[in-house]
Amino acid sequence: MSDGDPRIDISISDDHIATLRAFLVLDSGWEELVSQLAQRGSLGGFAELGRAAFVVAVRRRFFSWSVAEIVRFVSAVRVRLLQDDIEIDPSTAESLIRSALGDVSQVDLDPDKIGSAQLLLLGELIFERDLNDAELDDFLNLARRFAAGRIGDDL
Template identity: 35%
Template structure:
């Protein structure tokens, strides 16, 4: 399953992110778990690679969110900022965010931010390598490691 979900993540990162609701509507609980694990691992790696604790997180989030305002993938800036800050070591507000968001909302926010990190990276972040690595982590976590 992680291979199929990984492909979906690649397609969403490379294609039209506004297709997120349609592309993910058939996911069941197990599918959402795998999707969330892959997106979360990719998000964590990309933030850690591209941003520093001194980064202007609010400006980054605003730039990432702007293209998706008033669309099905619009994000809550305060939640997005808390997620980024948690990766950078400031987890003071992320607990409240995680309590309020379900897996689809969390993954949507992380995908929007990932798209911006990939764009800002000017090729430093390779989508296939990022998703492959995240997919491997998710497969290990789910017990699918070594399963084709």
């Protein structure tokens, strides 16, 4: 971070990467990893990595986009998640995606819904891409670099 930058410098550790990876591959132990991060006071790095991974995944999925395409995607995600009795607020989901794409008009989000919606959407975006282990590792490393500000917003 440069002088005068109001952002907090949160480092992304290998533990953060391992925890997000466990979530994305549906490893049942991912919640225990989150608990361990919480006990160490290290959830900030995990949250920042999750946010960065979400932005990277959204920008890759919706390279060129329309509101209708986002609505269709969120609708399909909601149908898949409801099969497991998981609900996601469509307005929050659509706003998060549009915000990640640079649509600054999306500002009124319920803070209690953002984190879980981002993780659920990220999981669906990664599932849709059907990444192998090496591709997932590459994606997580890209997200880590994006979170650290080592690559620009243009991905």
